[in-house]
Amino acid sequence: MRDFTADHRWLSINTATVRRQRGQDWPLLDILDACAARGIRAVSPWRDQVHAAGLAATARAIRAHGLELSGYCRGGMFTHADAAGRDAARDDNRRALDEACELGAACLVLVVGGLPGALAGHPAHKDLAGARAQVAEGIAALLADARERGMPLAIEPLHPMYAADRACVNTLEQALDLCDTLDAARSGALGVAVDLYHVWWDPKLPAMIERAGRLRLLALHVCDWRVPTRDLLEDRGMMGDGVIDIRAVRACVEAQGYAGYSEVEIFSSRDWWLRDGGEVLDTCIERHRRCV
Amino acid sequence: MRDFTADHRWLSINTATVRRQRGQDWPLLDILDACAARGIRAVSPWRDQVHAAGLAATARAIRAHGLELSGYCRGGMFTHADAAGRDAARDDNRRALDEACELGAACLVLVVGGLPGALAGHPAHKDLAGARAQVAEGIAALLADARERGMPLAIEPLHPMYAADRACVNTLEQALDLCDTLDAARSGALGVAVDLYHVWWDPKLPAMIERAGRLRLLALHVCDWRVPTRDLLEDRGMMGDGVIDIRAVRACVEAQGYAGYSEVEIFSSRDWWLRDGGEVLDTCIERHRRCV
Numbered sequence: 389m390r391d392f393t394a395d396h397r398w399l400s401i402n403t404a405t406v407r408r409q410r411g412q413d414w415p416l417l418d419i420l421d422a423c424a425a426r427g428i429r430a431v432s433p434w435r436d437q438v439h440a441a442g443l444a445a446t447a448r449a450i451r452a453h454g455l456e457l458s459g460y461c462r463g464g465m466f467t468h469a470d471a472a473g474r475d476a477a478r479d480d481n482r483r484a485l486d487e488a489c490e491l492g493a494a495c496l497v498l499v500v501g502g503l504p505g506a507l508a509g510h511p512a513h514k515d516l517a518g519a520r521a522q523v524a525e526g527i528a529a530l531l532a533d534a535r536e537r538g539m540p541l542a543i544e545p546l547h548p549m550y551a552a553d554r555a556c557v558n559t560l561e562q563a564l565d566l567c568d569t570l571d572a573a574r575s576g577a578l579g580v581a582v583d584l585y586h587v588w589w590d591p592k593l594p595a596m597i598e599r600a601g602r603l604r605l606l607a608l609h610v611c612d613w614r615v616p617t618r619d620l621l622e623d624r625g626m627m628g629d630g631v632i633d634i635r636a637v638r639a640c641v642e643a644q645g646y647a648g649y650s651e652v653e654i655f656s657s658r659d660w661w662l663r664d665g666g667e668v669l670d671t672c673i674e675r676h677r678r679c680v
Numbered sequence: 681m682r683d684f685t686a687d688h689r690w691l692s693i694n695t696a697t698v699r700r701q702r703g704q705d706w707p708l709l710d711i712l713d714a715c716a717a718r719g720i721r722a723v724s725p726w727r728d729q730v731h732a733a734g735l736a737a738t739a740r741a742i743r744a745h746g747l748e749l750s751g752y753c754r755g756g757m758f759t760h761a762d763a764a765g766r767d768a769a770r771d772d773n774r775r776a777l778d779e780a781c782e783l784g785a786a787c788l789v790l791v792v793g794g795l796p797g798a799l800a801g802h803p804a805h806k807d808l809a810g811a812r813a814q815v816a817e818g819i820a821a822l823l824a825d826a827r828e829r830g831m832p833l834a835i836e837p838l839h840p841m842y843a844a845d846r847a848c849v850n851t852l853e854q855a856l857d858l859c860d861t862l863d864a865a866r867s868g869a870l871g872v873a874v875d876l877y878h879v880w881w882d883p884k885l886p887a888m889i890e891r892a893g894r895l896r897l898l899a900l901h902v903c904d905w906r907v908p909t910r911d912l913l914e915d916r917g918m919m920g921d922g923v924i925d926i927r928a929v930r931a932c933v934e935a936q937g938y939a940g941y942s943e944v945e946i947f948s949s950r951d952w953w954l955r956d957g958g959e960v961l962d963t964c965i966e967r968h969r970r971c972v
Contacts, residue, residue, distance in 0.1 A: 503923055506907045514925040520883065549841045551881035552907050552923045562883050589843035591812065591854050615798045615844050617912060631795055631844045633806040 389642045392650070392680055399676040400430035400458035402609065402653035403437055406665040414665045416441040417449050424453035426669055430649045432459040432607075435484060438491070447490050458649035459542060459581065459607045460484070460493035466526025467501035467519045467556070469512035474526065477501075481530050488539050494648065495542040495606045496534070497581050498527065499555050506553040519556045527578070528570050535577050542606040543567065544581040547589075549620055560587050560596035567604055574603045582641060583609035583653065585624055588632040594640050602645035610634055610680055611654045622657035626671060628679035638680060650680050681934050684942070684972055691968040692722035692750035694901065694945035695729055698957040706957045708733040709741050716745035718961055722941045724751040724899075727776060730783070739782050750941035751834060751873065751899045752776065752785035758818025759793035759811045759848070761804035766818065773822050780831050786940065787834040787898045788826070789873050790819065791847050798845040811848045819870070820862050827869050834898040835859065836873040839881075841912055852879050852888035859896055866895045874933060875901035875945065877916055880924040886932050894937035902926055902972055903946045914949035918963060920971035930972060942972050 392398060403419050416437040423431055431450075438446045450457070463484040468474045488496045500523040504512040527541065534541045543563040546555035557563050563580045571578040580600055587593055597605070612630030617623050627634055638650065652672045654660055660668050684690060695711050708729040715723055723742075730738045742749070755776040760766045780788045792815040796804040819833065826833045835855040838847035849855050855872045863870040872892055879885055889897070904922030909915050919926055930942065944964045946952055952960050 503907075506923065509907060511907055511923050514923050516881070516923075516925070517883075547840065548881040549839065549909070549912075552905055552909075556881075558881055558883070589808070589840040589848075589850055591809075591850070613844055615795075615801060615803055617841070617844075620841075620909060620912060631798065631803050631806050631808075633808070 389639050390647070393677050396427065396673045396676050397429060398649050399428055399673060400432055400649035400651040401428055401669065401672060402432040402461065402651050404434050404461070405652055405654045405660070405672070406668050407434070407437060408661055409665040409668070410662060416446060419665070420449045420453055420455060422666055422669055424455060426673060428669070428673070430456040430458045430651075432457060432461055432497075432651050432653070433491070434461045435487065438487060443487055443490060450491055456649075457491050457493035458651045459495050459497045460488040460491060462497045462499050463530070463541070464498040464555070465501040466523045467504045468522075469504040473504070474522070477526065478529060482533050485533055485537050485539050489537050493539070495540040495579070495581070497542050497544050497607065499544055499546060500526070500557045502551060502553045502556050511552065516551065516556055523556060524566060524569065527566060531570055531578055540576060540606055541578050542581040543578070544583055545586055547586040559590055559592070560600065561592055564596060564599055564604065576603050579604035579606035581607035581609060584632050584634060584637055585609070585611050585613060588613060588637065593637065597640040597644060600644065605641055605644055605646045607651060608638065608641055608646060608648065609651045609653045611652065618658060622655045624654045624656055626654060626660060627652070627675040634680050650676065652676065681931050682939070685969050688719065688965045688968050689721060690941050691720055691965060692724055692941035692943040693720055693961065693964060694724040694753065694943050696726050696753065697944055697946045697952070697964070698960050699726070699729060700953055701957040701960070702954060708738060711957070712741045712745055712747060714958055714961055716747060718965060720961070720965070722748040722750045722943075724749060724753055724943050724945070725783070726753045727779065730779065735779055735782060742783055748941075749783050749785035750943045751787050751789045752780040752783060754789045754791050755822070755833070756790040756847070757793040758815045759796045760814070761796040765796070766814070769818065770821060774825050777825055777829050777831050781829050785831070787832040787871070787873070789834050789836050789899065791836055791838060792818070792849045794843060794845045794848050803844065808843065808848055815848060816858060816861065819858060823862055823870055832868060832898055833870050834873040835870070836875055837878055839878040851882055851884070852892065853884055856888060856891055856896065868895050871896035871898035873899035873901060876924050876926060876929055877901070877903050877905060880905060880929065885929065889932040889936060892936065897933055897936055897938045899943060900930065900933055900938065900940065901943045901945045903944065910950060914947045916946045916948055918946060918952060919944070919967040926972050942968065944968065
């Protein structure tokens with residue numbers, strides 16, 4: 389297992405962690421500058437932040453700073469009540485792939501979608517199994533585009549509390565079943581993003597990390613589970629402030645040969661988004677060394 | 681599958697659903713009166729409500745009304761940082777068994793506990809696997825007492841969002857693994873309580889209900905998953921107000937031969953606890969017919 393205590397060479401910052409500090413959007417190019425100034429070598433930007441900054445300008449800044457992308461957030465959202473919605477999603481996912489290529493991302497992270505319309509508060513139906521079938525079809529189609537471009541797809545299982553509205557893939561086992569179905573040859577084109585916030589509770593986590601193996605482990609996201617958790621979406625904890633045994637999970641992942649970044653992704657409207665962005669980045673560095 | 685549309689003979693009310701209406705505790709004996717007056721044939725009371733009303737008085741009221749108990753809430757909380765805590769829990773669980781016998785409950789429902797101290801905001805450690813091992817030991821010990829008394833134990837897997845602080849048994853599969861380990865003979869002394877709020881999201885739910893079979897399916901709890909869910913604990917929805925395909929799950933359960941009550945358990949500080957208790961019971965009856 390790698391020693392993270394002496395430096396932060398394997399720290400990546402998911403830019404949602406510092407997207408809006410003290411009520412002000414922190415522009416992506418400024419975030420990239422702030423990361424580079426601290427010797428952070430990798431980021432994972434969100435598409436809306438890239439669009440706001442401009443794709444070409446973002447790509448230039450990434451290259452100028454010598455930054456790597458541990459992933460690109462995000463594609464997916466495959467579930468729709470009609471074919472027009474699904475077609476639009478496929479087009480949008482292709483654009484996400486192109487952007488990921490332009491930015492040199494390690495993978496495109498997929499948040500697959502829940503019940504159609506649920507995120508907007510108007511679920512079209514209650515057929516979760518049907519939504520899951522749509523997800524399988526959507527990934528199958530996108531996988532062809534991803535192979536053409538040489539951009540791996542990382543299915544991110546989300547915590548079961550998001551099954552209705554954000555993602556109906558909710559365990560690592562379920563994500564790996566999809567991988568086995570859609571990429572039986574383990575080509576490397578399809579794998580998983582292991583976000584500890586979503587999977588830490590799973591009694592099968594160690595077994596499923598082993599099942600995933602090096603070829604399917606495309607990303608590792610870290611934060612912490614606060615006790616109590618005061619909000620379903622925006623109360624993630626900084627590493628060390630919760631109950632996840634982060635180092636134990638990283639040991640499992642690295643035992644499979646994972647040697648990529650540890651990406652910090654924290655949504656925190658009650659705490660970290662209320663602070664100065666530089667303070668948050670400094671804290672990520674310190675906690676990455678001490679708690680990851 | 682039973683027809684619930686014409687009457688509510690298979691409706692049970694978990695008394696937490698109406699425990700405190702408009703800021704006032706609704707005394708258990710009054711709740712029992714209100715249920716009986718509406719032709720509700722079964723309840724599942726919480727221990728603190730029974731203790732407040734008195735065990736003997738509760739038992740008398742139950743018998744006078746001809747009520748059945750679909751379960752007794754609750755035993756469990758097996759995880760503690762020290763042996764003294766575990767011993768105290770075992771004593772308390774034995775008393776819960778005795779109370780369940782006195783009240784003629786169908787089963788004692790077990791909420792197994794999370795990380796020691798986490799519910800009080802001070803988790804003693806991050807060893808979730810260790811907590812799970814304590815749960816297995818705790819159930820094994822209690823099972824001997826339960827067998828003596830002829831009172832079945834129903835392990836209730838709780839939603840993964842409660843893994844840290846309330847219960848580290850979080851899927852039906854995990855609960856059934858415990859059953860297989862501790863009661864390989866399928867004696868009927870140990871089984872599961874299937875609460876849709878906790879398990880509705882699980883892609884393996886139909887398969888695990890089938891695996892459980894009639895002998896392990898000891899209770900069925902219903903409510904709904906609201907979109908959005910505004911609070912992790914107290915924002916459960918009334919049946920029909922959310923996205924759970926309740927009837928589909930009941931079909932699975934009844935296909936295994938389950939012929940017991942459908943128990944309504946709703947924690948709702950934002951809606952149902954703000955209403956008149958009689959209105960809530962009337963709504964439970966109407967929704968039981970229309971949505972369960």
